[in-house]
Amino acid sequence: MVPHLTTSLTGPLKDLERLILDRRPDIEHWFRNEFLEHEAPFYSSVDLRNGGFKLAPVDLNLFPGGFNNLNPDFMALCVHAAMSAVQKICPDTRRFMLVPENHTRNLNYLQNVAVLKRILEGAGMAVRIGSLIPDLAGPTEFETAAGEKLLMEPIQRKGNRAVLEGFDPCAVLLNNDLSAGVPPILAGIEQPILPPLIAGWTTRRKSHHFHCYDRVAEDFGKLLGVDPWFVNPAFSQCGKVNFAEKEGEDCLAANVEFVLNEVKEKYAQYGITEPPFAIVKADAGTYGMGIMTVKSVDDVRNLNRKTRNKMSVIKEGQPVHEVIIQEGVYTFESIEGGVAEPVIYMIDQFVVGGFYRVHTSRGIDENLNSPGASYKPLAFETDCQSPDCFGAPGTPPNRFYTYGVVARLAMLAAALEVEELAGRASALEVKAANA
Amino acid sequence: MVPHLTTSLTGPLKDLERLILDRRPDIEHWFRNEFLEHEAPFYSSVDLRNGGFKLAPVDLNLFPGGFNNLNPDFMALCVHAAMSAVQKICPDTRRFMLVPENHTRNLNYLQNVAVLKRILEGAGMAVRIGSLIPDLAGPTEFETAAGEKLLMEPIQRKGNRAVLEGFDPCAVLLNNDLSAGVPPILAGIEQPILPPLIAGWTTRRKSHHFHCYDRVAEDFGKLLGVDPWFVNPAFSQCGKVNFAEKEGEDCLAANVEFVLNEVKEKYAQYGITEPPFAIVKADAGTYGMGIMTVKSVDDVRNLNRKTRNKMSVIKEGQPVHEVIIQEGVYTFESIEGGVAEPVIYMIDQFVVGGFYRVHTSRGIDENLNSPGASYKPLAFETDCQSPDCFGAPGTPPNRFYTYGVVARLAMLAAALEVEELAGRASALEVKAANA
Numbered sequence: 001m002v003p004h005l006t007t008s009l010t011g012p013l014k015d016l017e018r019l020i021l022d023r024r025p026d027i028e029h030w031f032r033n034e035f036l037e038h039e040a041p042f043y044s045s046v047d048l049r050n051g052g053f054k055l056a057p058v059d060l061n062l063f064p065g066g067f068n069n070l071n072p073d074f075m076a077l078c079v080h081a082a083m084s085a086v087q088k089i090c091p092d093t094r095r096f097m098l099v100p101e102n103h104t105r106n107l108n109y110l111q112n113v114a115v116l117k118r119i120l121e122g123a124g125m126a127v128r129i130g131s132l133i134p135d136l137a138g139p140t141e142f143e144t145a146a147g148e149k150l151l152m153e154p155i156q157r158k159g160n161r162a163v164l165e166g167f168d169p170c171a172v173l174l175n176n177d178l179s180a181g182v183p184p185i186l187a188g189i190e191q192p193i194l195p196p197l198i199a200g201w202t203t204r205r206k207s208h209h210f211h212c213y214d215r216v217a218e219d220f221g222k223l224l225g226v227d228p229w230f231v232n233p234a235f236s237q238c239g240k241v242n243f244a245e246k247e248g249e250d251c252l253a254a255n256v257e258f259v260l261n262e263v264k265e266k267y268a269q270y271g272i273t274e275p276p277f278a279i280v281k282a283d284a285g286t287y288g289m290g291i292m293t294v295k296s297v298d299d300v301r302n303l304n305r306k307t308r309n310k311m312s313v314i315k316e317g318q319p320v321h322e323v324i325i326q327e328g329v330y331t332f333e334s335i336e337g338g339v340a341e342p343v344i345y346m347i348d349q350f351v352v353g354g355f356y357r358v359h360t361s362r363g364i365d366e367n368l369n370s371p372g373a374s375y376k377p378l379a380f381e382t383d384c385q386s387p388d389c390f391g392a393p394g395t396p397p398n399r400f401y402t403y404g405v406v407a408r409l410a411m412l413a414a415a416l417e418v419e420e421l422a423g424r425a426s427a428l429e430v431k432a433a434n435a
Numbered sequence: 436m437v438p439h440l441t442t443s444l445t446g447p448l449k450d451l452e453r454l455i456l457d458r459r460p461d462i463e464h465w466f467r468n469e470f471l472e473h474e475a476p477f478y479s480s481v482d483l484r485n486g487g488f489k490l491a492p493v494d495l496n497l498f499p500g501g502f503n504n505l506n507p508d509f510m511a512l513c514v515h516a517a518m519s520a521v522q523k524i525c526p527d528t529r530r531f532m533l534v535p536e537n538h539t540r541n542l543n544y545l546q547n548v549a550v551l552k553r554i555l556e557g558a559g560m561a562v563r564i565g566s567l568i569p570d571l572a573g574p575t576e577f578e579t580a581a582g583e584k585l586l587m588e589p590i591q592r593k594g595n596r597a598v599l600e601g602f603d604p605c606a607v608l609l610n611n612d613l614s615a616g617v618p619p620i621l622a623g624i625e626q627p628i629l630p631p632l633i634a635g636w637t638t639r640r641k642s643h644h645f646h647c648y649d650r651v652a653e654d655f656g657k658l659l660g661v662d663p664w665f666v667n668p669a670f671s672q673c674g675k676v677n678f679a680e681k682e683g684e685d686c687l688a689a690n691v692e693f694v695l696n697e698v699k700e701k702y703a704q705y706g707i708t709e710p711p712f713a714i715v716k717a718d719a720g721t722y723g724m725g726i727m728t729v730k731s732v733d734d735v736r737n738l739n740r741k742t743r744n745k746m747s748v749i750k751e752g753q754p755v756h757e758v759i760i761q762e763g764v765y766t767f768e769s770i771e772g773g774v775a776e777p778v779i780y781m782i783d784q785f786v787v788g789g790f791y792r793v794h795t796s797r798g799i800d801e802n803l804n805s806p807g808a809s810y811k812p813l814a815f816e817t818d819c820q821s822p823d824c825f826g827a828p829g830t831p832p833n834r835f836y837t838y839g840v841v842a843r844l845a846m847l848a849a850a851l852e853v854e855e856l857a858g859r860a861s862a863l864e865v866k867a868a869n870a
Contacts, residue, residue, distance in 0.1 A: 025560055028558065028559020028560075
């Protein structure tokens, strides 16, 4: 089930894997306590980069697409995890409205919606799909990549409730990252929305996530007695950039230098000879738009028009004014000649699957979430019947456990992040009420 | 994955299945609320009988063996469910002592212990096996049916704690049904014991379980608007029987008549033409010992010596004085020419797997849990990608969902049962303290 992997793991990661396997009871105990205190997001996915000497999350998605890429054998895992999430967050819910993205031409995305619907139905929910497409005249059937029929219905507002014709949902599951802003039809409704609206890209920032992740990685490093850098990419941010107008270049250059210097120091400390690099990307947004690889300060000086155009707008035509500059983590994993990075999926606090994102025309220091990527499902340790299965680090089942641990660290950071966003939002409300 | 089934389902069960599938959101909502109020047992297994017109549990095991018979592909499901159980019941636990049965000559049972150990380890526990074998001199290695090595260590008592040499567990997981009584070395220890000692056969009674099940089936029948009899076998009990001494024959005969009459009425009501039968079995105990099929009162009058001997002693040489007389449910399922009954496994509130118990030399009205039985793993609905997968009742995935619902009804009854046993035990303690 595990795809054939060509990895070149040496040194520290093997040690880190060994340590994580040996300290499994302490790690799981620590996670249990953290998730008793902090509510895990309903679902999430994490992009990991496995650099051999380092294994780190580079992005966390709170509205994950791609459930269609998971191994269908593990549907039951998703269903159980969804049951657990519903029991914790909204036990009284019987009817869910699933709100997807608007891009109905992406048939693979539609297939993801079909799988999500099936997971919720498997968990015992009645599910209908509420669409935010502005010109959707009435209930409309779309066909997914696998040829399934999907009925999308226009969302209606009835007082403080978002409803569909003849269907009053108890809760809303967002699979739309709100890149285009908070839709007025969902604002202020009395039904619970999962994840909450404040977790959309209108209010969410990658840099905030990685600030939260710093704290999680720090605690995890203390627990294991290792440098948290092995699971944590250095980063910085710039708040006032305008690529189109060539504004904020100095801020960007200074922060690129800062991040590259941090990485240089760590590479020197651990005897890593690869050249450091950084990734500049929009601080809000997804879909691999507005991303560039830089290896020196010069790479962000005097950008040509093509790059400036590429960097200036992301999904839904949103302009980019804030960027995060993140330590680049090499991916030393490859599958069938393509560069690969693992993407791990979670529902509630459980790892429910994953896949490799594979790109044949990208380098080991480039973003792989871009056109032309293909997907290979990752499997669980189903074959692990031999007594030495917890033996050697680097074997696929153990690698997968390690991936699951690091992905859950990022997910825990997202839990803290959403808590803080909610805290901020209610503080603003109080302020507004007192004004 | 689903074994080839030969079933002859007609009439009411198809209707019941259809109803259960249609009312899935209400059923799952109801379970969610019940399990918020009542703590699901750490683990359990349920023997079901599928009579075509009726689907009912006939036994619930709170110390299930047989995890080795589950489909190994679903190990991850067991692991997640165990994580969920630990988080609810004893989140601070890092080290588990697993206490198995003493019969080390049953290599398949030992394989079950190995699988259970792996499930707990997968959930992030450090696990060692504490044995109750009286003459176990020191740590001893046993080999399982699959050739795995299993180290069993004598349990030691240190004050109020049960420990192993160099290992102080935070909790004890019993896989021993205490047929031989509560072991003094575990009595009154301060660590949590799962399931609690009072759930052992010293204090547990099948008739008590089915009294609790009556209430659950009643509520479920009301929820769906169906006669609860379709999921509930009629039963009665006799408290003073001595087969060896021919005592209690009148009580037994009267209760057999009572049960058979109940079944006759229901059969007449629903137009079922098969002859009713009942099963007489020990009210405490397992392993298919002390069980007989009766079709009329005459069957319990003037029992011959062989039958009286068979009925008078069960596991661990315990004499039988209390019996339950339970409506017999035909099994109309067969696999490869053998009569089959489904056994469903649960951890926490989740169905994690199951198998068919198949017997080639038993009839459709006999107990199958007896020497010569073989096992076929049951699968989850892994293949269910087609839009009409929730369509026809009677297809294997839907059948399995229905099995999972009825198994969880029995598990919910076990939750009520254990609550009552605990309540009784603490009432006795208060009484003793006041005496």
